Amino acid sequence: EPEVTQTPSHQVTQMGQEVILRCVPISNHLYFYWYRQILGQKVEFLVSFYNNEISEKSEIFDDQFSVERPDGSNFTLKIRSTKLEDSAMYFCASKETSGDTGELFFGEGSRLTVL
Amino acid sequence: SQQGEEDPQALSIQEGENATMNCSYKTSINNLQWYRQNSGRGLVHLILIRSNEREKHSGRLRVTLDTSKKSSSLLITASRAADTASYFCATGGYQKVTFGIGTKLQVIP
Numbered sequence: 001e002p003e004v005t006q007t008p009s010h011q012v013t014q015m016g017q018e019v020i021l022r023c024v025p026i027s028n029h030l031y032f033y034w035y036r037q038i039l040g041q042k043v044e045f046l047v048s049f050y051n052n053e054i055s056e057k058s059e060i061f062d063d064q065f066s067v068e069r070p071d072g073s074n075f076t077l078k079i080r081s082t083k084l085e086d087s088a089m090y091f092c093a094s095k096e097t098s099g100d101t102g103e104l105f106f107g108e109g110s111r112l113t114v115l
Numbered sequence: 116s117q118q119g120e121e122d123p124q125a126l127s128i129q130e131g132e133n134a135t136m137n138c139s140y141k142t143s144i145n146n147l148q149w150y151r152q153n154s155g156r157g158l159v160h161l162i163l164i165r166s167n168e169r170e171k172h173s174g175r176l177r178v179t180l181d182t183s184k185k186s187s188s189l190l191i192t193a194s195r196a197a198d199t200a201s202y203f204c205a206t207g208g209y210q211k212v213t214f215g216i217g218t219k220l221q222v223i224p
Binding site for chain 1: 156
């Protein structure tokens with residue numbers, strides 16, 4: 001069954017360092033998302049991406065964050081200068097169809113630990 | 116913005132019992148979805164109910180939607196230990212899907 005894959009599964013970094021989290025969405029999907037989940041807390045929307053541009057972003061997604069689809073298969077989230085509070089699980093998701101219906105398919109997440 | 120809020124936040128039941136989780140949201144919706152998350156794993160879609168539907172079934176899952184009260188419920192019948200997970204309701208369109216705070220369900224064997 002097709003799946004969303006994310007790498008790395010766990011990354012430990014020093015505060016102030018740049019981090020890139022990678023995702024390979026399901027191949028025929030058109031809509032891509034990043035979410036984050038601080039341990040034990042809710043799943044928070046970061047950004048959605050369609051047709052090579054950001055569709056919507058939350059207030060969390062400030063200038064320190066960027067997304068890119070560099071080669072038609074990977075979808076990356078970059079955090080330019082990590083802060084302690086960026087420590088969280090980051091989930092990538094993709095969706096096949098337009099419109100309001102259609103499920104999101106999630107990857108298993110990348111755990112980011114900022115020291 | 117649309118946001119689901121589930122209650123209870125935690126629920127512990129014996130295997131074989133039914134589990135009911137509720138979700139309330141603030142604005143009008145076209146559909147509402149329920150997802151499940153095993154500890155530390157990605158979310159998995161369970162079921163979607165459209166705004167013009169009142170009830171939907173999928174296996175041991177039963178979802179209801181009351182748009183007048185802006186609420187939904189997820190019923191898991193004959194629960195199993197493997198149902199232990201967090202359950203989230205979600206609202207929104209293709210640009211943004213917003214998740215509630217979730218209900219943590221523990222099914223005791």
